[in-house]
Amino acid sequence: MHNAVNNPFWYGESVGSLLGRDADVGVVVDALTNAGRLLLMGWRHFGKTSILHAACAEVTARGVAVLRYDAEAFESLEALAREMASGATRTFATSLDHAGDIARRFFALLGAGASYDFTSQQLTIEFALTAAQRQRPITVLTVVLDGIEQLAATHGRPAAVVLDEFHEIILEGGDRAAHELRATVASHRYTGYAFASSNLRLMDELMNRGSAPLQGLADARVLGAISRHDFRPLIRRGLASAGAPDGASAGAPADDAGIEEILDLAEDVPRNVQWLCSGCWDDLRAGRTSSLTTTAAGAALDRIVGEHYSQYMLVWANLTSAQRRTLKAIAHEPSADFRLTEVAGAAGLAPSTMQRTLAALEDRSLIRYAASDTGTQRGVQWRLSDPFFAHWLARAQGTT
Ligand SMILES: Nc1ncnc2c1ncn2[C@@H]1O[C@H](COP(=O)(O)OP(=O)(O)OP(=O)(O)O)[C@@H](O)[C@H]1O
Ligand SMILES: [Mg+2]
Structure with a gap:
C-alpha cells in the first residue's frame, strides 16, 4: 500500500483543518457558550460554514446543546422550524416518553407531538398549526426558539442555535419577520446564537440602514480573505x-x-x-x-472546468439575456458600477435594467461587490463569486 497517500486539499463535502481562522472560531465559540449573539458575514466560499463547523465541535464538547441548520436547505420557514424542534427534542429527551412531554410542554403553542419513524430511526416533531400560524411562519420559528430557550433554562444546560445562510429567513419572511426574530433572540438568556450570511449587502441594509429591522441583532464580524502568507x-x-x-x-x-x-x-x-x-x-x-509550474496550474484549471462543464452550463442556461451580458462583462474584467454602466450602454441595456440585473445576479450569489486593492484600480468592484466561472465561459464561447 505504498501508494495510499491521500490528497491533502479539501473542498466540497469534506472538512479539513482551518488556516488563519482561530480568532473567528474563538469569537463564535464565545457567543455560543455565553448566550451571546454573533453574525458572521463573508462572501461565498470564504469559509463561513467551516468556521461554524469548527466552533460547533468545540462548543458541543463543552456540553452545550448545539442546534445547527442551513436555512438555505429548507423549502420553507415552517420546515426549518419543525426540524429545529425535532433536533432540540432529540438533544434534550432521555426517552420517547420524555420526548412526548417536551413536545407538549415546550412547543405547546404549535400543537406539537413527537413521533418515532422506524424507517429513519429518527424522532421527529410534527406540528398541528392553526390557519393564522400558517399565514405567519416566522411566528412558528420564534415559538420554536422560545421553546429551545425554555428547554435550556429548565434543564440547566445551555443551548446554542446556529443558522447558516441566515438571510434566507429574512428573504422569505420580510421586514416584519426580521423585527420579530430580533426581538425573540434578544430576549433569550440561555441560548447563544451564531448566524452566517453571504449576502453582505442585504445584511448591511437590515442592520444599519433606514428602519434597520435587524439593528442590534448580533455583533457583526466580516470575514476577510485568508492571507497568501498563510x-x-x-x-x-x-x-x-x-x-x-x-x-x-x-x-x-x-x-x-x-x-x-x-x-x-x-x-x-x-x-x-x-x-x-x-x-x-x-x-x-x-x-x-x-x-507545479504556471502552465501546470492552468492545465489543472482547464481540466476542472471541463469536468464541471455541465454544472456551469446549467447555471448559465438559467440566466436571462441581460444577466448573461452583465455576467460576461464582469467575467471579462472586474468592474466598478460606472464601468458597467458604460458596458451596459454599449450592449444596449438601460442603466436601470443594469442595476436590476446586478441585484438579481447578486441575490443568486453569482457576483459579489467587493473591495479591491490590486494594481491601480482601488475601490469597490463587482467580481464573480466563483472565479472559475470566467474560465468556463471563455472555454464555452471558444475564446481560449
Ligand atoms: N480556514 C480555511 N483554511 C483553508 N481552506 C479553507 C478555509 N475555509 C474555507 N476553506 C476552503 O473553502 C471551502 C469553502 O468553505 P466553506 O464552505 O466553509 O465556505 P462558505 O463561506 O460557507 O461557502 P458557501 O458560501 O459556499 O456556503 C472549503 O471547503 C475549503 O476548501
Ligand atoms: Mg457555507
Missing part, C-alpha cells in the same frame, strides 16, 4: 506530498510562480484555492505533470 506553505507542503507517480516520495517540486498562479487563478477565494490545489495534486500524482 496559504503558500500549505500549498507547498501539500503538493510535495503528491510525490512521484510510482509512489516514491521524492516530493514534487512546486515553483514559486506556480503557487502564485494558483492563488491568482483562484482570486484568493479559499474554496477555489483548495479546489485548484487538489486538481494540481491529482495531476502530479497521476504523472500528468512532473512539477
Whole structure:
C-alpha cells in the first residue's frame, strides 16, 4: 500500500483543518457558550460554514446543546422550524416518553407531538398549526426558539442555535419577520446564537440602514480573505506530498510562480484555492505533470472546468439575456458600477435594467461587490463569486 497517500486539499463535502481562522472560531465559540449573539458575514466560499463547523465541535464538547441548520436547505420557514424542534427534542429527551412531554410542554403553542419513524430511526416533531400560524411562519420559528430557550433554562444546560445562510429567513419572511426574530433572540438568556450570511449587502441594509429591522441583532464580524502568507506553505507542503507517480516520495517540486498562479487563478477565494490545489495534486500524482509550474496550474484549471462543464452550463442556461451580458462583462474584467454602466450602454441595456440585473445576479450569489486593492484600480468592484466561472465561459464561447 505504498501508494495510499491521500490528497491533502479539501473542498466540497469534506472538512479539513482551518488556516488563519482561530480568532473567528474563538469569537463564535464565545457567543455560543455565553448566550451571546454573533453574525458572521463573508462572501461565498470564504469559509463561513467551516468556521461554524469548527466552533460547533468545540462548543458541543463543552456540553452545550448545539442546534445547527442551513436555512438555505429548507423549502420553507415552517420546515426549518419543525426540524429545529425535532433536533432540540432529540438533544434534550432521555426517552420517547420524555420526548412526548417536551413536545407538549415546550412547543405547546404549535400543537406539537413527537413521533418515532422506524424507517429513519429518527424522532421527529410534527406540528398541528392553526390557519393564522400558517399565514405567519416566522411566528412558528420564534415559538420554536422560545421553546429551545425554555428547554435550556429548565434543564440547566445551555443551548446554542446556529443558522447558516441566515438571510434566507429574512428573504422569505420580510421586514416584519426580521423585527420579530430580533426581538425573540434578544430576549433569550440561555441560548447563544451564531448566524452566517453571504449576502453582505442585504445584511448591511437590515442592520444599519433606514428602519434597520435587524439593528442590534448580533455583533457583526466580516470575514476577510485568508492571507497568501498563510496559504503558500500549505500549498507547498501539500503538493510535495503528491510525490512521484510510482509512489516514491521524492516530493514534487512546486515553483514559486506556480503557487502564485494558483492563488491568482483562484482570486484568493479559499474554496477555489483548495479546489485548484487538489486538481494540481491529482495531476502530479497521476504523472500528468512532473512539477507545479504556471502552465501546470492552468492545465489543472482547464481540466476542472471541463469536468464541471455541465454544472456551469446549467447555471448559465438559467440566466436571462441581460444577466448573461452583465455576467460576461464582469467575467471579462472586474468592474466598478460606472464601468458597467458604460458596458451596459454599449450592449444596449438601460442603466436601470443594469442595476436590476446586478441585484438579481447578486441575490443568486453569482457576483459579489467587493473591495479591491490590486494594481491601480482601488475601490469597490463587482467580481464573480466563483472565479472559475470566467474560465468556463471563455472555454464555452471558444475564446481560449
Ligand atoms: N480556514 C480555511 N483554511 C483553508 N481552506 C479553507 C478555509 N475555509 C474555507 N476553506 C476552503 O473553502 C471551502 C469553502 O468553505 P466553506 O464552505 O466553509 O465556505 P462558505 O463561506 O460557507 O461557502 P458557501 O458560501 O459556499 O456556503 C472549503 O471547503 C475549503 O476548501
Ligand atoms: Mg457555507
